[in-house]
Amino acid sequence: MNNFLKLFFSCAALLLAACTTDSGESSVVDDFDASIVCPAEGTNAYGQEYKYTTIGEQVWMAENLNYNAVGSICQGKDESKCELYGRLYRYTWPDRNTGRDTINWDFIDSVCPPGWHLPKLAEWEKLQGSVGEEGKIAALRLKSVKGWERSHWGAGVDECEFSVLPAGTFTYQSSCEGNSAEFLTATAANETMNYWYFFDEAMGAGYGPSYFTIRCIKD
Incomplete structure (x- = not known):
């Protein structure tokens, strides 16, 4: 499947998640031990207080960035959504000479607070590997237990307090709010677009232009 189209197909999909039981409750049965894989959590303050969680060898923010950067918005341009999802960020800007959208690397390098950074694709892949190589199992362990009621894919079990909420993305054609998360x-996927990491039934990578949520990772 074309990665660029993943976002739009995930919004339109009508299948139920394979990781939910008939009762609607999610379950994972194996030898995964959250007390070993993700033993620590806490809070840090950077203008506002952010929860964080240790997963494997990584320390992640356990909630979405809510820094009011230039060009960022609340989902649906509804200010109350920022309290729930954090802000959504645009990372491309028109080139002054050509008018063509280009990646704003100054934004990429500075949007997270000091001591933290915007994770690379490989860091998301390492996170997935820490909680379960198989995408459906990993997503189930990292998604929040609430907030996915409108989703085709169902809620998670949130074993590491990573608490992924279905903030979706934002374009004037679609948002996926309530159905998926895209970070x-x-x-870079190419000269004009970066990869994003999605959560719906499973988790994995795609790329394309839009507004996205951000999770920062400790340096």
């Missing part, structure tokens, strides 16, 4: 990465 911006610091890895």
